[in-house]
Amino acid sequence: MDYMLTEEQIMIRDLARQVAEEKIVPVRAELDEQNKFPTDIMKAMGQADLMGLFIPEEYGGLGKKVLELCIAVEEISKACVGVSTSYAANALGTYPLLLYGTDEQKKKYLPDIATGKRLxxxxxxxxxxxxxASGIQTTAKLDGNEYVLNGTKQWITNGIEAEIYTIVALTNRSKGPRGASAFVVEKGTPGFTFGKKENKMGIRASSTTELIFSDCRIPKENLIAKEGMGFIIAMKTLDSSRIGVGAQGVGVAQGAIDESIRFAKGRIQFGQPVTSFQAVQHILADMQTQTEAARALVYSVARAMDSGAKDFSRASAMAKLFATDTAMKVTTDAVQVMGGSGYMKEYPVEKMMRDAKILQIYEGTNQIQRNVIALDMIREVSRQK
Amino acid sequence: MNIIVMIKQVPDTSEVRISRETNTLIRDGVPSIINPYDMYAIEEAIRLREQHGGTVTAVTMGPPQATDALKHAVSMGVDNVVLLSDRAFAGADTWATSYALAKGIQKIGPFDLVIAGKQAIDGDTAQVGPETADMLGIPFVAYIRKIEKVEPGMMVVERLMDEGYDVVETTLPALITVVKEINQPRLPSLKGKMKAKNISVTTLTAVDLTADENKLGLKGSPTQVVKIFPPTPRGDREMLSGTIGEQLDTVAKKLKKQAII
Structure with a gap:
């Protein structure tokens, strides 16, 4: 389907595809098997300007928007969701600064993020x-010119690999969620260490670790926006990044389709390629139709966000929900189409199926997405009365 | 540090076929790429600029479509590009090509270093590098696998040999050709691609180079092509893999199957 992409968007897609095919595909099985972070690939993406895609030009980025980021995420996810998780988590961590940081904070951090120098x-x-998320217990107490952080963050993507961290902690316990604030913490700050590195079912090329703060003192200037804004910053960040998870879903689904149809065409059973059987054809047709529908939804929500839509929580929740449920179904079907071979590590679809599962869970489970969608629908009806 | 990279646009040899009638390459529909060895030259030039500053200029001699190769070089980070293109250059052998390139390089202006790939994958002569250096009257070192040190007026390099390597010190300006061991060429960048889209490629003709017409193209080529023929196709072959023992087992089985032994 033609999505009327601009010449520049096609350029971005082609470059991300080249990175995926030349740098990611040859090593993805090894990264998965060895639970290894793709340091070289992240560097190559930095050199290709992909890390700074969504960062304004004045801070050393490309100044592109949501759709361009989604296109890049989709192409990388086609090859490996582990790598695309590391890539997308970088954007996720940057959004608090991008949306709420002062000019000084942006000048200090964004240029290094744009070049991929610091994750x-x-x-x-x-x-x-x-x-x-309102159940957080990590605290940040103001003491003179410093905030003192105490607590443990869990399952943090890019955990030990990053150098800049945007952290949400309670500055006022009694106010509950309204007492949360967001901070920038740099690696190497005394009192900031790493805990357990998780051993995951999928996305094993991404690093997931605990962050431990124990009397970790950071300068007062590292507060993002104002005290009490933490929860709002977190929600707006997730609102902005959620569509990227949808793009991951579209990517991994398409990757699985491409692998399975190529295999099925060459697989001879009963004297003919298995693609000549309607049973297989219909599965493939459904896989592509559902993936195309997911892509159309993700792209149109991204375009709405880029055109300045104010309230896109419901739309982005729908895109995330639909695209990632589709990814789970399509990758499972891809294994089925390939039969025994699909189940073997020799082919990439079993990994795609394991990787796809996280997309239904992280950045708001698909059950939470349904809550967001339903509540917004109900609110709208209430407003009409 | 001002660096000039000599590149060549070549047919992607993984897709080359020979016409049975004319015994020449079928160029139609065959994608053109930058000679892979020249990609290492481009990468090394960009790395040197990143360390020492200056500019990188890529130069090529070829038909107008060689512009694509130059634009690809820009997308990787090359600053300037020059195309030497003229009907008078057509049919050049390595000697006449080197003459035009040397003239072009002199025209580009002062430089500290010229880098090229060790050879092109179409002609495979490895002659244009040394001949160009000779015509420019500068030192030449082939098969560089590492640049150890660069200082004003001199550099130290490692030259790959059959067994081991030589450490060579040379004055600058010099011309070096590089082998694949030297680096891993980078992918294009988005900013580079956007720059490449809009860059206007400087084209120099024989007149611009104030070149002696008798030394250009077919006229200036001492090499005479007497006959072109494709090698006689060999019969079916099979490459065996595995340990020597496994390979011998396979051979024995195959011979038995055909009742030879």
Whole structure:
């Protein structure tokens, strides 16, 4: 389908595809098998200007918007969702600065992020704060010119690999979510260490670790926006980045389709390629139709966001929900189409299926997305009365 | 540090076929690429600029479509590009090509270093590098696998040999040709691609080069092509893999199957 992409968007797609095919595909199985972070690939993406795609030109980026980022994420996800998770988490960690940072903070951090010199991680989740992000317990107490951080963040993508962290912590426990604030913390700050590195089912090329703050003192200037804005910053960040998870879903689904149809065409059973059987044809047709629908939804929500739509929570939740449920289904079907071969590590679809599962879980489970969508629908009806 | 990279646009040899009638390459529909060895030259030039400053200029001799190769060089980070293109250059052998390139390089202006790939994958002569250096009257070192040190007026390089390597010190300006061991060429960047889209490529003709017409193209080429023929196709072959023992087992099985032994 032709999505009427501009010449520049096609350039971005082609370059991301080249990175995926030349740098990611040859090593993805090894990264998966060895639980290895793709340091060289992240560097190559920095050199190709892909890390700074969404960062304004004045801070050394390309000044592109949501659709361009989605296009890049989709292409990288076609090859490996582990790598695209590391890539997208960098954007996630950058959004608090991009949306709420002062000019000084932006000048200090964004240029290094744009070139890929320093990676970013976003620290919200804790052991008791997953879907219910308001349950965070990490605290930040003002002491003179410094904030003192205490607490443990869990399952943080890019954990030990990042150098810049945007962290949400409570500055006023009694106010609950309204007492949360967001901060920038740099690697190497005394009192900031790393805990357990997770051993995951999929996206094993991405690094997932605990962040431990123990009397970690950071300068007062590292507060993002104002005290009490933490929860709003976190929600706006997730609102902005959620569409990227949808793009990951579209990418991995398309990657699985491309692999399975190529295999099926060459697989002879009962004297003919298995693609000549309607049973297989219909599965393939459904896979592509659903993926195309997911892509159309992701692109149109991205375009709405780029055109300045103010309230896009419901739309981006729908795109994330639909594209990632589709990814799970399509990657599972790809394994089915390839039969025993699909189940083997010799082919990439079993990895795609394992990788796809996280997309239904992270950055708001698909159940939480349904909550967001339904509540917004109900609110709209209430407003009409 | 001002660096000039000599590049060549070549047919992607993984897709080359020979016409049975004319015994020449079928160029139609065959994608053109930058000679892979020249990609290492471009990468090394960009790395040197990143360390020492200056500019990188890519030069090529070829038909107007060689512009694509130059634009690709820009997308990787080359600053300036020059195309030497003229009907008078057509049919040049390595000697006449080197003459035009040397003239072009002199025209580009002062430089500290010229880098090229060790050879092109179409002609495979490895002659244009040394001949150009000779015509420019500067030192030449072939098969560079590493640049160890660059200082004003001199550099130290490692030359790959059959067994081991030589460490060579040379004065600058010099011309070096590089091997694939030297680096890993980078991918294009988005900013580079955008620049490449809009860059106007300087084209120099024989007149611009104030070249002696008798030394250009077919006229200036001492090499005479007497006959072109494709090698007689060999019969079906099979490459065996595995340990020597496994390979011998396979051979024995195949011979038995055909009742030879």
């Amino acid at each position: 970013v991680a976003f620290g919200l989740t804790e052991a008791n704060a997953g879907s219910d």
